Amino acid sequence: MRTSQFLLATQKETPADAEIVSHKLMLRTGMISKLASGIYTWLPMGLRVLKKVETVVREEMNRIGASELLMPAIQPAELWTESGRWDQYGPDMLRINDRHKREFCFGPTHEEVITDIARNKIRSYKQLPLSFFQIQMKFRDEIRPRFGVMRSREFLMKDAYSFHLDAESLEKTYQTMYEAYTKIFTRLGLNFRAVLADTGSIGGNFSHEFQVLANSGEDLLAFSDSSDYAANVERAEALPPAASATKSNEPIKTVNTENHYTVEQVCQFLAIQPQQLIKTLLVKGSDTEIVALALRGDHELNEIKAAKHPKVANPLQFVKDEAIQSQVGCKPGSIGPIKLNIPLIVDRDAAAISDFVCGANQENKHCLHVDWSRDVGEIEIADLRKVVPGDASPDGKGKLQFARGIEVGHIFQLGDKYSKAMNANVCDESGKAKPMLMGCYGIGISRIVAAAIEQNHDEQGIVWPEPLAPFQIALIPVNLHKSDRLKKMCEKIYSELKAAGYDVLYDDRQERPGVLFADCDLIGIPHRLVLGDKGLDANFIEYKARNSNETKELPLDNYLTELKNFVGVE
């Protein structure tokens, strides 16, 4: 490609609304252009990178025998009503009506559609297992889109789905996908980790996320410092504490704590540590109106764990202050587990302390020296809290450390959730109809582009890993317009490089060399060839890699051979 034929939309200044480095650089390099909040055009430069990611993903999907298809972006509501998700999915789903006022959505994901395909087209267990994938735009109406294409509303996703007769087959394909994902992210040159994950609204029971490690990441990950345990913090189990509760020797005492409501305020007022305080949260229950959750004052509720508890409504909803007032008779800041006429679930760590402080269920009052068995009675114990750094690793080996990550892939074993709801059955060996088991496997293609920049950049701009670069080689002539013989030579080299299979950007603009160099570094093209009259006289062309400061002089009559030492043909 010649720069003169290409939209090189680079800019010196960073647009004001970009926050993180990948977003800034994607705007400055002219890869993307915003149309509306969370909605972007992929300009020619950006699209080249996006296609590179797509290619790697497609190759690895094909390699493991998944078949590519393309499902509609617009899906009828009926399908989602069948699976039960029309009501469940929430405002992330963009719902639209056609001219007949029929309801549709812009697909946020495609389990329903693929399940519909499967039930219509797959008849026998003999056809299984089968895997499909597509690379397609999804739309999720995020609460707050941000960071450019990192969290956009419209985004390109690879989603794959597998169908099986039994769990063994599902696990096998899951493992194959896991390995394919590992291969994909390795090929893309990303520093990533696979972590145990929550299954979220997709459903199912077993799942891993692939996280690109970056400080700008929105996900928090927990790693063991002495084993390969890794999990999303929202999923990491907090092990029961080693010591169990002792008894309180002192009688319970109610004290006045007027105007002190938060954990911090109460602790300061009573001169106690938050570890000695029990906070009680009221949430909506699944069968009952309200369920109470008790945690240690220094711990935070893990909403995902709580919502999974059979007695708690999923998704988690906190009870409104007015309802608390009418049910308990006090404001939220004074609730406690004693004589609370509400089903109670106590976190493991909270259950392990005694002689604690808690709300007295009376306005402005707290209780001291409380003891679970003496003052509250039988309690139900569950893992409710978020893990914190230093907690024991759930696999029993070492302690947990935290790091931030960008979720670029997620694989799930769905089981029969969709096949059962939508009657996607096959005949088994005995001729009986049986719901297929399913797996689903996603990769955020557009997000990978941003994640890769987060990991690969410097002061000058992007430093693309080879497989992602929009161009492999930049050919930069020095003062092209002044020298006819330089022009002739550059044309020759440009055709030779193309003929040799390289993806070249030939910068034939009439700009000063500094401008060309600066743009070349900003865009992050991995390999650079520079030729000027000086080189022509001395019979060399200069080579430099983007990630190195060293330049090399390659003999003009043999530069292609030498170049092969640095650059692979695609």
Add this chain to the structure above:
RNA sequence: CGGGGUGUAGCUCAGCCUGGUAGAGCACUGCGUUCGGGACGCAGGGGUCGUAGGUUCAAUUCCUGUCACCCCGACCA
């Protein structure tokens, strides 16, 4: 959804308080000089000041509504 902020040229912003219908730098066009790390001079082009209404002789400026965009929060027991 709650809180905060911003909308003026393609980009980054000034002007607004103290009304008199617009400016800088970058980018763009032409000419000249320059030419291995984002050059310089001269001459240009480009804005119904987000939008609707109000006040006023006069509104980018003051008032009201509205839309868009950005940031923070959505743990409070």
